[in-house]
Amino acid sequence: MIVDSHAHYDDEQFDTDRDEVLNSIRQQGVVRVVNPSSNLESARKCIELSEKYDILYCAVGIHPHDANEFSKNALESVRKLASFKKVVAIGEIGLDYHYNFSPPELQKECFAAHIQLALELKLPVIIHDREAHRDTLDIIRAERGYMAGGVFHCFSGSVEMAKEVLDLGFYIALGGAVTFKNAKKPVEVAGYVPLDRLLVETDSPYMAPVPYRGKRNNSGYLHEIIRKISEIRNEDFNVIAETTAKNANILFGLGL
Template identity: 55%
Template structure:
């Protein structure tokens, strides 16, 4: 009989409004379906507080605190101090994130503002010796440039969307590659190549829930236990046992998020 997966979701947004009506029910459901850990990632200024609160209410949830590039305008003079203060009081905040660059939407804050906010948070991660959760959309070159400015910082490039070459550069810098449900889509050829080339000990799996649900749930609200489909897909690509892959990805997550480096 096949062993039951022990799933760790390395990137989720359970404080998102899409879970407002049934959050507790969903979190109980994912637990019953083999989810043993979740990294909830802040995005907006408001979600610093809501992510922190989730980690206090649920023993299997840890948090990442940061301002997302789409919300870069929300970074005020004292925001970094606020993040620091949450981290000081709560040892379940294990990373700085979700931070980075997003050049996809024209209405996003200007590129200069995004880069400034990204650098400030990378500096904070360096200061606190914490890993980062990086968001990179249509901004590969600038993202890599800023990552290189902080050689002491490592983390994960979440919802990876770049080329094999870009992945190799990230891995060289000590980063992990985060795969979402997109890897299960029929048109994910480029991502399949990345999964083939990425070393097993540099892969993390994630939902980015409520977004990015994998096949066969594409288009639905995403939940952490759907990660099983992502694990199975990567195991198939790499021609390894799915349960062994599951354990390896969990090991990778713990290696990255342990505070004592």
């Protein structure tokens, strides 16, 4: 049993063969996929897809790239979308100072407001943090985001950063980067994180693992990510797969 804790099957890259891909990953042992949104349009599409495919669950929220879309009305729309049955989290939300597609101050405002919404709705959060580690943690502490709980997706920080995240009660999700030839931090983190706080993800269609790097990613490639983590930790593949699936099921309230 494998759970992909983060993939984007609402992406247009899957518009021509979505049925085929989702049927294929099911045959490869992937039983559930959490599909976060990036803005209101993708949130609506995520919900539509979750109603069509039993394997898909969704998260709703405004990604830092799209923080220019944020307003009180937009947040109210997120609140309404979160009431749909298969919405299991608020996300993905956070800060991204690598691209700065939206002004940092607006990203912070959007992030803080979504944390408050998650607390109100009693939903976990899916955190996007790129080159914004300190501000991300500061906002989580200031807004008591640790009370909502959640996961730092596609974790890119150091072991020291991972310790802070774990101390706040969050899960850490690792993806394709852990398989990259020159990966250092993800490998160190993979060996450090307690197994009961670890999730796996693909971030499909992005971040395909070796040997598929550069191709469109899909949840079937989780086998490569789990295999690499099992090598790093010197633990059985099935133990990693089943425990990370259990962790995702617990975090997102999906049942066991």
